[in-house]
Amino acid sequence: MQLTITAMTYGPDGLARDPQGKAVFVSGGVIGDVVEARVVEDGASFSRAVVEELLEPSPSRRQAPCPFVGVCGGCPWGSMSREAQLAAKEENLRSTLDRIGRFTPEEIDNLVKPIRFAKDEWGYRNKVELAPIHQNGKFSLGMHGRDPQQVIRVDKCPLFEKKYPKALKGVIGALSYLGNSRDLEIERVGIRASRRTRALEIALWTPTGAFPRAQVSRVLGDSLKPSSVVRVMSKGDRRARKVAGVEALLGEGSWTESIAQEQMRLSAPSFFQVNTAAAEILIELVMDDLQPQEDEVAVDLYCGAGTFTLPLARRCEYVAAVESYGPAVRDLRRNLEIARLDNVDVIGGDAVREFPDEEADLLVVDPPRAGLAPEAIDLIASTPARAVAYVSCDPATLARDLRRFCDQGTFTPVSATPVDLFPQTFHCETVVHLVRR
Known part of the structure; x- marks a missing residue:
């Protein structure tokens, strides 16, 4: 038709x-x-x-610089102009607040601010992941297609950090050479690169067991001169693999990035936003919304390795930071040592079960795509906090949670600013500022 x-x-x-x-x-x-x-x-x-x-x-x-637009899963909107992408992302947020959040058109007009974005629309990703390809007895690596079962053969990615245009080809070539002489049992490969610190890390995800460490580190070191090569060992059912350990094969054993005047060191399993420049916009919005004061107490839920914890600790008297993922907790402790900050209580565990009992003045919540549990909203409402910054990666769960806050009657949203962390895709982050009624 x-x-x-x-x-x-x-x-x-x-x-x-x-x-x-x-x-x-x-x-x-x-x-x-x-x-x-x-x-x-x-x-x-x-x-x-x-x-x-x-x-x-x-x-x-428009004509995209990537020939795999529409086939590879990384840039499904690559054929659309940036202006149209930004407008569509802002409209998606508005539509979701209407359909799921049940906000009126007038409320949405007052709430949603113009979308924010960093300069680079291509070459912005500090991380890409490769999947194994086993075909006709040969081993190689590629990128997941729109069909998750399909892996696309590539030798470069226009989304990946533009200062390292040959990194993908080098990794694929080196590991294909090794993988065709013996089974490396590679489950996936992560490549992280920073234009600011010049750190380049290659992370090989494999099961536990024997592994040709010396041979792999030598070949990757000779071909790419990375700052770090690590092996992330995993175990358990393939649908719910757990990290059993990380071992350094070459170099520093972790990846370093500079963000918002902080140096952050991250282990391969830890989450970090893939767009560093746009992540700085998130930090700026959170700090501008909350206006932390030096005599205040802040709570940072789902804090990860410290993206918001570090700037909060610079501005507040005390921060309680809660994170359930073990590698991120260890990275956060290390990053606080690097920053020489001693006014943070790092709490490992679930945000609901380990909710801090401090009398918080401010809260930052950056939950996973599933959003906040109803119990978390009740706990946030039980604090005397004057304001909350909610950083969301999914407009549907954000709209649901904002409606819950409004119906609960303690906090009300006063601004929602979309931030384009993922050009060429439909994904968008949003920073919402809520204040006590």
């Missing part, structure tokens, strides 16, 4: 309507495109289709 793409979904697809008005999610479409599409799934309330022919290209359509 012929369709006109009228919006972008919170996903890789464009949205159109068939002649009967039913929603059609169109793979390969950009807002404004007129396409000939083939229906691949016809449901009761919506259909899915793929573009067969581009009849009238959108003014927002």
Whole structure:
């Protein structure tokens, strides 16, 4: 059928309507495109289709520098102009606050601020991950496709840190050479690079057991001159693998990044935002919203390795930082030592079970995609805090949680600022400032 793409979904697809008005999610479409599409799934309330022919290209359509747009999972919006991407992300936030958060149009207009973004739209990622390919008796590495079961052969990625254009090819070449002489049992490979510190780390995720450490470190060291090569050993069911240990094969054994005037050292299993420059915008927004004072107590829930903990500790009298992931807790302790900060209580454990009993003045929450548990919202409401900064990576769970805060009656949101940490994708972070009623 012929369709006109009228919006972008919170996903890789464009949205159109068939002649009967039913929603059609169109793979390969950009807002404004007129396409000939083939229906691949016809449901009761919506259909899915793929573009067969581009009849009238959108003014927002462009030629992407990556030939795998629409095939690889890393840049599903790569064929759309940056202006159109930013507008779509802001509209997705507004739409979600309406549908799920049940905020009125007037409330949304007052709440949502213009989207913020860093300069680079390509070459911004400080991390990429590669997956193994076993084909015709040969071993190689590639990137996950839009179909999670598909791995795409690549030798470069325009999203990856532009100061290291040959890193992917070097890693793939070195490990393919080794992997075709013996089974390395590689489950995935992470590459982290920093243009600020010049740190380049290669992390090999494997099961526990024997491993050719000396040979791997020599070949990777000779081909790439990395600052660190580590092996992350995992065990357990493949659907829920757990880190059993990390061993340094070469160099420093961790990766260093400079962010917001802090030096952070991170182990391979620890989470860190993939866009350092845009992550600094998150820090700026949180600090500007909360305006921490030197006599105040702050609580940082889901604190990770310290992205918000460190700047809070610089400004507050005391910070209680809660994190459940063991490697991140260890990294946070190390980062506090590097920063020479001794006014932070690091609490390892679940944010609800280990909720600090301090009389908090401020809270920062940066939960995973699932958002806040209802118990966490009740605990936050029980504090005497004057304000909360909620950093969200998912607009749907954010809208749900903001409605819970409003219905609970203690805190109300006064601003929601989307931040484009992931150009060429539909993903977007949001910083919400809530104040006590």
